[in-house]
């Protein structure tokens with residue numbers, strides 16, 4: 622494996638497109654070597670379903686020289702949407718995983734959706750903010766807001782049925798702005814494929830820049846909202 626030149630970034634993210642603590646995804650016997658390779662990073666982040674957080678999580682945390690952060694998809698707390706989205710992940714399961722991590726001094730990062738199917742579009746921002754607040758209240762130190770993106774066919778099907786409305790760039794900006802009031806967690810917007818989000822072309826660039834600025838600055842200095850004649 623190639624050595625990375627110092628200074629090392631402080632945070633290492635190990636995303637394996639699955640559950641890190643699923644034994645079929647990451648064999649437990651690999652954990653010591655992974656921890657060894659991660660030496661020197663202050664925090665190591667892995668992704669897991671809430672229901673897979675357990676003894677293996679503690680084992681990996683103990684092997685690391687830095688802190689362990691587990692990223693968990695909370696997605697939404699909207700009562701109707703949650704039953705459709707991920708039947709295996711119910712709120713009590715998220716809660717017990719969060720409590721388990723807190724009890725063992727392991728950090729929790731949460732993923733929250735903007736524009737989850739079955740959440741009425743007019744309430745989209747509100748439910749995203751509520752879900753972020755929920756994650757923070759359960760101890761999440763970092764929360765990433767992820768706008769739901771189509772492209773897999775299923776969302777297009779739901780859209781045709783009226784059960785899904787693609788979230789917009791403006792909604793993402795507003796949701797992130799409203800979350801700045803939450804002091805116990807750092808809240809950021811996921812910028813992956815940001816250019817595909819529906820937006821007014823007159824202010825798209827401006828809004829993306831403001832979201833980027835908010836992602837970087839969590840203090841009280843909020844960049845002023847732009848003024849766009851096209852969507853004022």
Ligand SMILES: [Zn+2]
Nearest residue numbers: 821824849852
């Ligand atoms: Zn505009």
